[in-house]
Structure formats: structure tokens, C-alpha cells
Amino acid sequence: MKQVIETKGLIKFFDGIHAVDNLSLSIEEGKITGIVGPNGSGKTTLINILSGFYNYDKGEIFFSGAKRKKILPWENKIYGTGRTFQQIRLFNQMKVIDNILVVLTERNPFFALFERHGEYHIKCAEDVLKKVGLYEKRGSYAKDLSYGQQKLLEIGRILAIKADIIFLDEPFAGLFPEMIKRIENIIRELKNENKTVILVEHNMNIIRELCDHLIVMDAGKLLAEGRPEKVLSERAVLEAYLGE
Numbered sequence: 001m002k003q004v005i006e007t008k009g010l011i012k013f014f015d016g017i018h019a020v021d022n023l024s025l026s027i028e029e030g031k032i033t034g035i036v037g038p039n040g041s042g043k044t045t046l047i048n049i050l051s052g053f054y055n056y057d058k059g060e061i062f063f064s065g066a067k068r069k070k071i072l073p074w075e076n077k078i079y080g081t082g083r084t085f086q087q088i089r090l091f092n093q094m095k096v097i098d099n100i101l102v103v104l105t106e107r108n109p110f111f112a113l114f115e116r117h118g119e120y121h122i123k124c125a126e127d128v129l130k131k132v133g134l135y136e137k138r139g140s141y142a143k144d145l146s147y148g149q150q151k152l153l154e155i156g157r158i159l160a161i162k163a164d165i166i167f168l169d170e171p172f173a174g175l176f177p178e179m180i181k182r183i184e185n186i187i188r189e190l191k192n193e194n195k196t197v198i199l200v201e202h203n204m205n206i207i208r209e210l211c212d213h214l215i216v217m218d219a220g221k222l223l224a225e226g227r228p229e230k231v232l233s234e235r236a237v238l239e240a241y242l243g244e
């Protein structure tokens with residue numbers, strides 16, 4: 001099995017806090033890897049580092065065996081990575097379709113705003129919107145979408161760049177069951193296309209249903225990892241995370 005991401009002794013400090021503390025892990029290609037852990041255990045920080053949004057203080061990161069240094073967020077294309085944010089980040093004053101178009105062209109979001117988009121790009125953007133079920137909303141402003149639709153649009157941006165490694169930071173938080181189903185189906189489809197999905201999630205039912213592999217973090221450290229049903233029955237995990 002191919003490891004697409006590997007970290008060795010990864011450390012990230014914030015004002016003396018070890019947000020990520022000596023973390024060594026690997027992520028397998030074509031699998032859905034879940035990351036769980038209590039609030040503040042470093043899940044988002046880890047994703048921020050792996051997707052190039054934060055630098056790290058110590059350790060090493062390898063993408064498909066090649067050592068990777070700090071990158072700029074829009075250089076993710078080089079590594080085939082895409083991500084969503086725990087706090088949704090869209091261009092709210094832009095139309096739904098334009099939110100997709102900007103990622104289809106320029107990597108630097110500022111310059112992307114001034115790109116001209118040809119018919120090919122428009123067709124690609126429309127196909128993505130059909131996939132996430134937002135085609136009918138293509139002419140609406142992003143700010144006028146429901147919360148769930150905004151989450152779908154963020155996922156649509158990842159589909160648009162055809163990322164091979166996809167980080168989703170709590171994509172289900174605050175959603176109604178119907179929207180949860182839709183996003184679950186999109187994630188399953190990504191797996192069928194042999195994409196690698198890294199999913200931060202608090203809902204253990206979703207984790208059990210979707211994930212092939214589970215990583216449990218606690219205070220920045222790796223507490224446990226393995227198959228979800230096995231990991232979620234370990235005493236240390238139950239004590240630290242579920243408070244049982």
C-alpha cells in the first residue's frame with residue numbers, strides 16, 4: 001500500500017503550547033482516514049500544516065516519499081492537495097459559479113479575480129456544481145446560500161482542482177441529516193476514484209461508517225490509530241476522548 005503522506009516527529013508550537021507534539025503518522029493512498037480528538041487536540045493545526053497554511057517548528061513531512069518544505073497555500077496544486085475549512089471560507093460577494101471559476105484558473109486567489117474565463121472553464125465549473133447539487137444555484141451569491149450549501153460549494157472547489165489528497169475539516173458540523181447524506185456520498189465517490197480523504201469529524205457514527213483508518217489525537221499527540229471499530233473500543237481512547 002502506498003503512503004501518500006508521512007510525518008516524522010512533527011512539532012508545532014503556539015506561545016508555548018504544543019499544538020502538534022511529536023507526531024509521526026502516515027496516510028494511505030485511496031483510503032478515508034479519520035482524525036478525531038477532543039477540542040484543541042491539534043486536528044485543525046495538523047491539517048493547516050499538511051495543506052501548507054501553517055509552517056511547522058520541527059520534524060519532517062513527506063509527500064509520496066519526497067520531503068516537503070513549507071508551501072504557499074495556492075501551491076497545493078503541485079502536491080495535488082485540496083481542503084475545506086472548519087470556518088467556511090468562500091468569496092461571499094461572488095456568485096456560486098465564480099467561486100468555482102477562480103480556483104480553476106489562477107492559484108493565487110487575488111489574481112484569479114481578474115482572470116477571464118472561457119467556455120471550457122465554465123463547462124468544468126458547471127459540471128462540478130452538478131456533482132455537488134448546486135447547479136440550480138450557480139447564479140446566486142455565495143452569501144445567500146444556506147450553511148449546508150456553502151459547505152457543498154467548498155467541497156466543489158476541491159473537486160474543481162481535481163485534488164488527489166483532500167482534507168475536510170468537520171464538513172458535517174451543524175448539518176441536517178439530508179445534507180450529511182449528500183456529503184457522505186460525495187466522499188464515497190472520491191474514494192471510488194482512488195482519492196485520498198483525510199476527514200476531521202466529531203460524529204463517531206459518521207467515522208465508523210466512512211473511515212478505513214482512524215487517528216486519535218490528544219493534546220497534539222498520537223493517542224491511537226487503526227481500524228475505527230477497534231480504535232474506538234480502546235480504553236485510552238474512551239477515557240481521553242469520550243470521557244467514559
Ligand SMILES: Nc1ncnc2c1ncn2[C@@H]1O[C@H](COP(=O)(O)OP(=O)(O)OP(=O)(O)O)[C@@H](O)[C@H]1O
Nearest residue numbers: 014017019037038039040041042043044045046086
Ligand atoms: N493560530 C493560532 N494561534 C495560537 N494558538 C492556536 C492557533 N491555532 C490553534 N491554536 C491552539 O492550538 C491548539 C490546537 O488547536 P486546534 O484548532 O488545532 O484544535 P482542534 O483539534 O482542531 O480543535 P476543535 O475540535 O475545537 O476544532 C489549541 O490549544 C489552540 O488554542
Ligand SMILES: [Mg+2]
Nearest residue numbers: 043044045086
Ligand atoms: Mg479544529
